[in-house]
Amino acid sequence: MRVEIWSDIACPWCYVGKARFEKALAAFPHRDRVEVVHRSFELDPGRAKGDTQPVITMLTRKYGMSEAQARAGEENLGTQAAAEGLEYRTHGRDTGSTFDMHRLLHFAKAHGRQDELIQALYRANFAEERSVFDGDEHLVELAVSAGLDADAARAVLADPSAHADDVRADEREAAALGANGVPFFVLDRAFGVSGAQPAEVFTQALTQAWDARSPLRPVTGAVTGGADAEDAGACGPDGCAVPRH
Template sequence: MRVEIWSDISCPWCYIGKARFKKALAAFPHRNAVEVVHRSFELDPHLAHTPRPTTGVAHAKKYGMTPAQARAAEENLAANARSEGLEYLVDFRDHGNTFDLHRLLHLASARGVEDELLTSFYNGNFAARRSIYESEHQVELAVCAGLHEPEVRAVLTDKRAYADRVRKDEAEAARMGITGVPFLVIDRNYGVSGAQPTRVFTDVLRRAWTDRESALTILGTADQAGCDADGACDAPRNIATDGTELH
């Protein structure tokens, strides 16, 4: 069974959703028969490659909130992350273009350490007091994940390296109508929108295993916890499909 997960390193709900799905997969009886593939999705592909600090004031202005509301939103994200055993710094982090990070993830995929690098990038962005957009930080994180330093530097230097694979993932997301992340697809039959509770991921894994030929069914609605293409990140809400709660 194949699970594809579209996500962006700048998305806090992708960070949280990854941890929740990992718990569901660990408890899944057929986990050894599940292939997980991470797909690229840029929340804001038009951002400059030179990062800028995201201050509370700027964050509030972007989403039409007061600074106090913006701070409360970050505190909510932090609480959700910590409930999953993740570290999360509430201070606003740098904000920048993630295209190079996605290119490195495709290098990692080719070398069999994609999940390790994605985890490293998430930790570097949400739990470290250093910008994920510093090239030296990217190199260090990639090497720690198991990649060879000369190869990492070569990919960062050659802007064409793996660029077509990133664009292919993004084009496929557009074709499937994916407009926010995280978004999970199982065998191109089942879809899960947002950083759902672990029990929802558990449920869809079980359903997909017993029904491998269903048409794509979206579980969860667009208002579930996730980040959209405008970079807005929502709070989690109760999950329902066809008006009934999933268990």
């Protein structure tokens, strides 16, 4: 069975959702027969390379939040991340273009190191003091930490066309599937899960996808008595949902 995950390194709910999904997958009896593929989705595809700004500034300017609201949202996201055993810096993070990161992830996929790289990128963006947007050499260092060759990673970053078509193809496919926010999980092209749902919802989706084949349909927290899909953490063109609890 294949699970495809559309996500963006700049998306905090993708960071949290990956941990929740992996918790469900670890307990799934058929986990050794599940292939996980990470797909590209940019929350800000029009942002130019090198155009970075503080996360709080981006939230206030792009989504019309007050600075107090933006900071409260980051604090709440930090609490959600901590509940999954994740580190999350609520202050001092930057945001910028993730296109080159997605190109590197396709390069990593070709070498069987995609999951290792996306984890390294998430950790760098959400937990470490040095900005993940601090130039190509930092991305090369992260690629090496994921088990990739430094010169090969550097060559990918130096060629703007390398894997660019792969990134755009993923984004077109997300649109075709109706994904307007991330994280978005597609299980065996039979079930779709939107947002950073609780692990129990991912467990249900894995079980249903394993047992049956059907047209893609949403699996939400409402199935198991939890929150509706719109209450699950996700990031989209209108911003990242602030946790209610």
